[in-house]
Amino acid sequence: MELRLFTEPYHGATYDELARAARHAEECGFEGFFVADHYHPMHYTDALPGPTDAWTTLAGLARETSRIRLGTLMTSATFRHPGPLAVTVAQVDAMSGGRVELGLGAGWFALDHSAYGIPFPPPAERFERMEEQLRIVTGLWATPPGQRFSYEGRHYRLTDSPALPKPVQRPAVPIIVGGRGPRRTPRLAARYADEFNLPFTSPEQSADLFAGARAARETAGGPPLILSVCLGIASGRTEAEIDTRLALLHEPSRLPPEEPLHGPPGKIVDVLGQYADLGASRVYVRLRDLSDLDHLDLLAAEVAPQLS
Numbered sequence: 001m002e003l004r005l006f007t008e009p010y011h012g013a014t015y016d017e018l019a020r021a022a023r024h025a026e027e028c029g030f031e032g033f034f035v036a037d038h039y040h041p042m043h044y045t046d047a048l049p050g051p052t053d054a055w056t057t058l059a060g061l062a063r064e065t066s067r068i069r070l071g072t073l074m075t076s077a078t079f080r081h082p083g084p085l086a087v088t089v090a091q092v093d094a095m096s097g098g099r100v101e102l103g104l105g106a107g108w109f110a111l112d113h114s115a116y117g118i119p120f121p122p123p124a125e126r127f128e129r130m131e132e133q134l135r136i137v138t139g140l141w142a143t144p145p146g147q148r149f150s151y152e153g154r155h156y157r158l159t160d161s162p163a164l165p166k167p168v169q170r171p172a173v174p175i176i177v178g179g180r181g182p183r184r185t186p187r188l189a190a191r192y193a194d195e196f197n198l199p200f201t202s203p204e205q206s207a208d209l210f211a212g213a214r215a216a217r218e219t220a221g222g223p224p225l226i227l228s229v230c231l232g233i234a235s236g237r238t239e240a241e242i243d244t245r246l247a248l249l250h251e252p253s254r255l256p257p258e259e260p261l262h263g264p265p266g267k268i269v270d271v272l273g274q275y276a277d278l279g280a281s282r283v284y285v286r287l288r289d290l291s292d293l294d295h296l297d298l299l300a301a302e303v304a305p306q307l308s
Contacts, residue, residue: 001307002274003299004032006073006284010040011241012047013058013290021290022061028300033061033068034103034284039118043252044232046240055088062096070096073197073230073284074105074178077129078118082136083158090141092166098168102137103176103197105132110253112146112165119283127156134175134192139163141172176228180205182212190216197284200258201272210278228282229275232260235268235298245295248288260286267303272307283307 005025009018022033037054041047054072061070070092075085083284093100106126107113113120121129132153143149143163151158167173177189178197186209189196196213199205210227234245241261249260259270272283285299 001272001280001281002031003288003304004034004069004282004284004292004306005030005296006034006036007041007287007290008036008038009052009054009057010036010038010047011043011288012041012049013052015052015057016050017290018052018057019061019064021287021293021296022065022068022070024233025296026065026295028296030296030300031069031282032071032101032284033065034071034073034101036307037072037079038109038112039079040109040115042109042255043251044253045279054063055092057204058100059092059095060101062092063095065099067099069099069101069174071101072103073176073199074103076105076112077133078113078120078126082133082156083140083161085133085274086137086140086216087165089137089173090165093167093169093173094165096168100167100169101176102193103132103178104134104137105177105179109254125155127188131188131192132156132187134177138172138192140177141167145302171214178230179230180209182209186216187220189225190220190222191212193225195282197228200232200286201229203271203278206275206280207278210280214279226282227278227280228284229280230284230286232286232288233268233299234260234262235265235295235303237264237298245289245292249286251288265298265306268303269306272303276307 035054039051045136058070140163148160149163176195177193178184232249236242246262
């Protein structure tokens, strides 16, 4: 099981803070540094300097890191047209030397949209758009050089696209699809994705959802999905350290309530082992405080080695 980091810049972060955390994570040995794609904070205060754009941030980090993998959890299908999204991701992949992954979701947070003038259609249409985007992005990347790609769907139409640029990675940039929905999300992951991710679910919840994703993949065909989970984790060498980190994860917000995993490193390892027993091979650790690099040092030194 590998550890990756998941950050939420909409809480208020400068690019320099994000870059410092990404470089430190790389030095510690974390496998990935991923960013949320939101334009509005989930909590009830406005944090300076304000939101970041996920793919602009990743383009910068691509040039400031050398090994760690980079990506989104999740890019919202409502934010970008699929053709330019395919171009952007392919270009950032080249800038990183082939280290980018695309997490794509339907979009769910209404305030992202109303605050910045982005249309926010009903859930059924958002999922339709997400599926069309997956078809288009994967189709553009799979089109051989010199050939053209066309697509006509309910929401998007592409005519004679040169389908360039191509990602550095072959056969394509890995795609992550995730969520707690029991039907549509596993089906989309099974058809288009390399990885199925669960956000902030307990081992008990994860068991059924992982089973559904596996069954959907068996029906769709293809290699087994990589299974992963995103978790809030508050660890420490003392109770005071744990309580301080846990308080940040309990900050009142518009997100559904959840109970982060917390305790000394040994307890963290034991619970992560339950996810590993379910087939999860990756954990995305929610990094709430970008300045708390000591937490990264602790997880890298005392948790990660026991998961390998």
